[in-house]
Amino acid sequence: MNRVYYFEMPVDDFERAAKFYESVFGWEITRTDRPSGPYYSVKTGDDSEPGINGSLFKREEGWNTVSNVIRVEDIDGAISRIEALGGTIVFPKTVINGVGYLAYFRDLEGNVFGMMESNPEASAKDGL
Numbered sequence: 305m306n307r308v309y310y311f312e313m314p315v316d317d318f319e320r321a322a323k324f325y326e327s328v329f330g331w332e333i334t335r336t337d338r339p340s341g342p343y344y345s346v347k348t349g350d351d352s353e354p355g356i357n358g359s360l361f362k363r364e365e366g367w368n369t370v371s372n373v374i375r376v377e378d379i380d381g382a383i384s385r386i387e388a389l390g391g392t393i394v395f396p397k398t399v400i401n402g403v404g405y406l407a408y409f410r411d412l413e414g415n416v417f418g419m420m421e422s423n424p425e426a427s428a429k430d431g432l
Contacts, residue, residue, distance in 0.1 A: 310420070314370070316363050345358075373406070373419065374418070376419045393408070400420075404420055
């Protein structure tokens, strides 16, 4: 079964957002510098408790809401099924080096979700 396992939250100011969520909820927000720029991972609690973790990303035109990410075993198959059932791909499959493949889709109700196929060997050399 494919489950929601992650959220991504758009922000304008990483430091301001991190301070807010750390202060209000006690979340642990960690900055990592990547070739594509800073990445802020969000740990919302102890892994033995129910819940999901997430990340902060720089708000861009058209990306103004929190997105949930669904783990899938076969992203290409999921993309095909989404399109066959009338959904649309709003951000095409892309590589996250050393993590896997990510894409975003809009369902028939207008909701946008991400989906991720984990693959620690994923590389921009994959030719996407």
